[in-house]
Amino acid sequence: MSTATMTHADAHGHHDHHEATGWKKYIWSLDHKIIGLQYLFSSLAFLFIGGALALLLRWQLAFPSTQVMPDGNVGNPLSLPFINPQFYNALFTMHATVMVFLVVMPVLIGAFGNYLIPLKIGAGDMAFPLINELSYWVWLASGFIMLAGFFVAGGAAAAGWTGYAPLSSVGAYNGARIGQSLWATGLFINGLASIMGAFNYITTIVNMRAPGMGFFRLPLAVWALFITAFLLLLAVPVLSAAGAMLVLDLNFGTNFFNPAKGGQPLLWQHLFWFFGHPEVYIMILPAMGMVSDILSVNSRKPVFGYRAMVYAMIAIGFLGFIVWGHHMFVSGMNLVLSAAFGVSTMVIAVPSAIKTFNWLGTIWGGSIRFNTAMLNALAFVAMFVIGGFSGIFMASTPVNIFVHHTYFIVAHFHYVLFGGSIFAVFAAIYFWYPKMFGRMMNETLGKIHFALTFIFFNLCFFPMHNVGLGGMMRRIADPTVYEHLRALQPINQFITLSAIGLGFSQIVFLVNFFRSLRHGVPAGRNPWEATTLEWTVDSPPGHGNFATTPTVYRGAYDYSVPGHGKDYIMQNEPTEPDHPAGSPSRLRPAPVG
Amino acid sequence: MSKFCRFFRRGVLGAMLAWASTGWAEMRETGVWWLPRNVSHFGHEIDFMIYVILWLTGITGALVFGAMIYFIVKYRHRAGVGAIHSHGNNTLEVVWTTIPVFIFLALAIYGNEMWGRMRMEKAPADALQVAVVGEQFGWNVRYPGPDGKLGKMDSRKIGKDNPFGIDANDPDGKDDFTTYNDLVFPVNRPVQLHLGSKDVIHAFYVPEFRLYQDMVPGRVYDFVWFKADSVGSFQLACNQLCGQGHYKMFGKLAVVPDSDYLAWVKGKAPLTAASPNSSAETTAVANR
Incomplete structure (x- = not known):
């Protein structure tokens, strides 16, 4: 901890920069808070683009433009004629690409990572502010490059977000060579942005913690982002490399992935999933961390089993790198290898179970405040549990081969990514909005938004389990061509209606978000009565965050400590000598520095 | 299943059926849920x-949701009731x-x-050998002739005009016959599949068989076998995105009594020496 103090003082010299003013403040600012907000606004914009793509593809599934009607006419009367099968393939490919690379990753890691890390560890800014801003613009460029596919000959990439070769790597097979190349280029550039962000986060957390802020006094949100940064740093370069190889295959005559010319399609799958499975945890760990904090604050209780939570996340980080093969059971894999991947896949469920039990432990015995942030955090836990359960079906190899490419898995990852990550994002927005903008969001609108989202989410995604078990394949442009799926069509239409409801419920959120910027109740420094360092400064915090570097005297979760007047103690509140022993003393060693 | 659930499902389904712009004549043999x-x-x-x-x-x-709901109700904020202070419990x-x-x-x-x-x-020795090779967007199917033996498939020989990668001189292959998007299997007899692909990855998927196998081009999969224990007509679907026509890449698949199968086979003409396979050899090599 003394090294942290020294390096912190040391770091001060070179990361200081002046506050940008005027328009420049919002376009090219080196302030981590502005960069965080840039990420927040851009990724929310992409969220609506990705959502619109989802609604279009849902519409096609309910009312296919290719459906042969009983009277012999082609095209459901309600269908949108411009959705042909190729465009449908582009829709789901780009929906997933946008949601993964332009929404969930940047909003969790770019927006909240940037905004919260320096504030929570008591630093003035990130270690490398210039690289930080650069990473934002590079990321944004990658988004425009990928979406540009919609406006080129052949249309956008249409080989699925997993881009399996050789469909993705041979223009004659996918019919969208330019769009596919833009997609692969976008992935490559997107990866560069992630790498820049990741080493910045790691350097910042290792070197710039305030005096007294030992690793085991870090809030779990910071721990989660710290571990996520390592995952990014190790996994994303592999994807970037694969993206570059794909561009070469598509345009420059190489044949890494084309078996007709001596290439190996499974190479793509290994590279993609070596990135792809850690990616799953990259998209959920920061959400887990933030939800842990929100549950604790609003239960007025310390996080249950803080260290177990940290170790569980570290375990997920390690195991996340040795489970990628479970995506490839169906490709025909050596039995020893599939057994190893099967076991590691089951074992990685254990830390997730530990975390769930600890979240329950956190609300147990609490004094729970049901504000909108808390409701979304609780929904996160519930939906994550359901997503975890359906994951167990997938981890069982024999069951996996039956359900792997059906709507069951679509239900599964939407429960984890929307039910999990997006509910956590909503929780985080409602929770940190007062810090970001100095005003509270409207609680009534917030609760209406939560209720509508929660209900429509479940109506939309739960029946997908059923149609999946019923044998409905994913990625088919028209289920009505299959005899065994025709009877499921009413359910598909029901899902589509629910998806539309889910999409339009978000208008309530937008209204609340933008209305509250001007009309929200002023928040003050610490509206939630939380303990961590970001709540010790003004809302929004000024340039440089802290007038003087705070000193940390205790862990991040001193709620309801017996013998105190109020039910929370700020992390920078000095320990009183006659402080009653409320918790194990090892959790609160004497301050250093 | 509670009464309410049944009522709810029927209600929703009924409403959807009424609302759907078309009637659905086909009903599944099992429930839609x-x-x-x-x-x-x-x-x-x-x-x-x-x-x-x-x-x-x-x-x-x-248990988890029960505990969660119980905690949410029991530990809701009430004036004058504070939270317990606990950092956890190692046990x-x-x-x-x-x-x-x-x-x-x-x-x-x-x-x-x-x-x-x-x-x-291993598939039993009497298993019917059937080769299925996917292509954008259909299924090449090859059945053995009277000798019961399929020509040997070589993934390196699979090409544009030689979907099965068969050596033209292989005697086992001469009496084979082929179909397109049409499979018939005898009931209660094991069937061993030889799966391959001509272009991109396809997947052999028949939900009623609980069977799914990716077909990565460049290899032949010999390990899949099954035995259908009752008759019926099904569909073989491609279940790995394979391009624009992926959604309609399906084949007819019927499981029939043995006698019907034999009658079906009888109607099929064997490949002759002049079959496309012999001329395909050179093309396939040139393709490589």
């Missing part, structure tokens, strides 16, 4: 496994780490054992 019919011998084991996991997650889910951590470890390991071992059997168990 659950697994389709199961006609394959391994399929029953897979279904059993699904039910094991369903019970396990169902019971765990009831509990050990308990709820150990129990899932054993459950998940048991599931993994059970699943791997079943998977191993499904993959390692």
Whole structure:
């Protein structure tokens, strides 16, 4: 901890920069808070683009433009004629690409990572502010490059977000060579942005913690982002490399992935999933961390089993790198290898179970405040549990081969990514909005938004389990061509209606978000009565965050400590000598520095 | 199933049916909310496994959600009632780490054992040999002739005009016959598949067989076999995105009594020496 103090003082010299003013403040600012907000606004914009793509593809599934009607006419009367099968393939490919690379990753890691890390560890800014801003613009460029596919000959990439070769790597097979190349280029550039962000986060957390802020006094949100940064740093370069190889295959005559010319399609799958499975945890760990904090604050209780939570996340980080093969059971894999991947896949469920039990432990015995942030955090836990359960079906190899490419898995990852990550994002927005903008969001609108989202989410995604078990394949442009799926069509239409409801419920959120910027109740420094360092400064915090570097005297979760007047103690509140022993003393060693 | 659930489902379904712009004449043999019919011998084991996991997650889910709802109600904020101060409990951590470890390991071992059997168990010697090769966007199917032997497939020879990668001089292949998007299997007789692909990855998927196998181009998959234990007509679907026409890449698949199968075979003309295969050899080589 003394090294942290020294390096912190040391770091001060070179990361200081002046506050940008005027328009420049919002376009090219080196302030981590502005960069965080840039990420927040851009990724929310992409969220609506990705959502619109989802609604279009849902519409096609309910009312296919290719459906042969009983009277012999082609095209459901309600269908949108411009959705042909190729465009449908582009829709789901780009929906997933946008949601993964332009929404969930940047909003969790770019927006909240940037905004919260320096504030929570008591630093003035990130270690490398210039690289930080650069990473934002590079990321944004990658988004425009990928979406540009919609406006080129052949249309956008249409080989699925997993881009399996050789469909993705041979223009004659996918019919969208330019769009596919833009997609692969976008992935490559997107990866560069992630790498820049990741080493910045790691350097910042290792070197710039305030005096007294030992690793085991870090809030779990910071721990989660710290571990996520390592995952990014190790996994994303592999994807970037694969993206570059794909561009070469598509345009420059190489044949890494084309078996007709001596290439190996499974190479793509290994590279993609070596990135792809850690990616799953990259998209959920920061959400887990933030939800842990929100549950604790609003239960007025310390996080249950803080260290177990940290170790569980570290375990997920390690195991996340040795489970990628479970995506490839169906490709025909050596039995020893599939057994190893099967076991590691089951074992990685254990830390997730530990975390769930600890979240329950956190609300147990609490004094729970049901504000909108808390409701979304609780929904996160519930939906994550359901997503975890359906994951167990997938981890069982024999069951996996039956359900792997059906709507069951679509239900599964939407429960984890929307039910999990997006509910956590909503929780985080409602929770940190007062810090970001100095005003509270409207609680009534917030609760209406939560209720509508929660209900429509479940109506939309739960029946997908059923149609999946019923044998409905994913990625088919028209289920009505299959005899065994025709009877499921009413359910598909029901899902589509629910998806539309889910999409339009978000208008309530937008209204609340933008209305509250001007009309929200002023928040003050610490509206939630939380303990961590970001709540010790003004809302929004000024340039440089802290007038003087705070000193940390205790862990991040001193709620309801017996013998105190109020039910929370700020992390920078000095320990009183006659402080009653409320918790194990090892959790609160004497301050250093 | 509670009364309410049934009522709800019927209500929703009824409303949807009424609202849907067309009537759906075809009804499934099984309900629309659950697994389709199961006609394959391994399929029953897979279904059993699904039910094991369903019970396990169902019971765990009831406990977790029960606890969650109980805590949410019991520990809601009330004036004058503070929260307990607790940082956790190491005994509990050990308990709820150990129990899932054993459950998940048991599931993994059970699943791997079943998977191993499904993959390692050799098809019986009398199994009908059928080759199926996917292409954008249809299924090439090859049946053995009277000798009961398929020509040997060589993944390196699979090409534009030689979908099965068969050596033109292979005597076993001379009497084979082929179909396109049309499969007929005799009931209660094991069928061994030889799967391949001409272009991109396709997948052999028949939900009623609980059977899914990727067909990565450049290899031939010989380990898939099954035995259909009742007759019916099904569809073979491609279940790995393979391009624009992926959604309609399906074939007819019928499981019929032995006599019907023999009658069907009789109607098929064997390939002759002048079949496309012989001329295809050179093309395939040139393609490489």
